[in-house]
Amino acid sequence: MITLETLTHVYPARRHQAARTAIHDLSLTIPDGTFCILSGPNGSGKSTLFRILCGLMLPTAGRVQIGGHDALQHPDAVRRMTGVVFQSPAVDKHLSVIENLRLHGALYGLKGAAFEHRLTAAIGWSDIASRLNDRVDSLSGGLARQVELAKVLLTEPRLLLLDEPTTGLDPASRRSFLVALRHLQRDRGMTVLMTSHVFSEAEDADSVAIMRDGHLLVHDSPRALKALVGREMVVVETATPTRLAAALLAELGLPALVHGDEVRIDAIPASGPDSGPNSGAVALIDTILQRWQPEITSIAVKQPSLEDVFIHVTGKTAVAEDSRR
Incomplete structure (x- = not known):
């Protein structure tokens, strides 16, 4: 699903700040239908890589292929198959759950029966079905994260990118969110790439990639890495x-x-x-x-x-x- 070949990104020099290479000649392959955790210390290049994969930034050099498409040459084709959950909340807390979901669906041309069909599938796994008319700011952190994920699932993405989605959640909510995410990934055959600093979250992943100083240090299954x-x-x-x-x-x-x-x-x-x-x-x-x-x-x-x-x-x-x- 994701193939990166000799990817490099350099932030240009600015006033009082020298040019900085955030990603160095990175190559990585994530097979279709797998769950990968991306980790690394602060400044490792994770955020830069995430922005490139989301289409928010063009790399300085290298190739990015997603779902068989060149992400740099055909970004629209990649966006149509990709869903993104950012670290910062991307729902309107002053609107109800269903208002947020309808608004997101409308942006993708989903309305009427088509929206209702997608809605049933998007929230069927969650605990928010009985809270659709509640304002988002009345929900717990875990339920609000479920709204974020349900919103993304409306578009039925083949690739789901998540940037530290459990930040701020208590342990019980974090576990509930991850269990639901893993079930959805397996049931739908999605490819999931998730950044995380919480290593217990990676125990059930298919693979874990660790970066440092813009370099990919290791990428393998949790069992192989422990070895x-x-x-x-x-x-x-x-x-x-x-x-x-x-x-x-x-x-x-x-x-x-x-x-x-x-x-x-x-x-x-x-x-x-x-x-x-x-x-x-x-x-x-x-x-x-x-x-x-x-x-x-x-x-x-x-x-x-x-x-x-x-x-x-x-x-x-x-x-x-x-x-x-």
């Missing part, structure tokens, strides 16, 4: 993380990643061919405690999560890099 970190890792919390990481490297030859007040070790040495699955980690913990226990607040073995993958591929705060700063 990059390993089966297990040792996480040490300490008031002196940089010093402890340096000591681990110097005395044990173990590279460690510093993240906040944590020292993360994923290259755990095996303790023998007949050892159990956690014996290497247990032996390492015992060694660390024997040598540096007074400096340690807590220490634990954990299975890698997608957040750990994110830190692993973007959190370049290892001792070796610190020494080059």
Whole structure:
């Protein structure tokens, strides 16, 4: 559905501000009918990429193909198959739910029986069917987000782009929204690309793409990405993380990643061919405690999560890099 080839975007120089390359030679393919989460730290290029995919910005160089169409040469064909949910609300809070939906439908020429048919399908999954005559500003954040999604679904898009759609939602509303979104994506065979900083949202995705400084670092399934970190890792919390990481490297030859007040070790040495699955980690913990226990607040073995993958591929705060700063 989405194919990006050597995409580059440079923001030109302005007064007191040098030119900045937001996306560097990025290539990415998202197959039709899949759910992809796009993540990355602030300034990674996600927002620029999202604007290019939405047709709000032309890239400096490269190719963008969506649904078999060249998005730069045939933007109208791409817009007809695309729905967008922006991070900022795009419904009128002073109008009722049905007024918002009718207004959006009218912009696409939907009225009468055609609108009613689309409306039934667009809200059938939601909790807003009994709130159609209520003003949007009387709804909870989760229900208001459902209105946003129902509005986009009126046009029956093949591709749905969402920019951090769960921002501001409580955990229960976030979960409800994502469950509904995933069901809709599977039932309708839509392709969904969603930006997010909440890694629990990506656990059920088909793939996760992580960017940093305009570069695509990894793009694979959640399971494959977790395998990059390993089966297990040792996480040490300490008031002196940089010093402890340096000591681990110097005395044990173990590279460690510093993240906040944590020292993360994923290259755990095996303790023998007949050892159990956690014996290497247990032996390492015992060694660390024997040598540096007074400096340690807590220490634990954990299975890698997608957040750990994110830190692993973007959190370049290892001792070796610190020494080059």
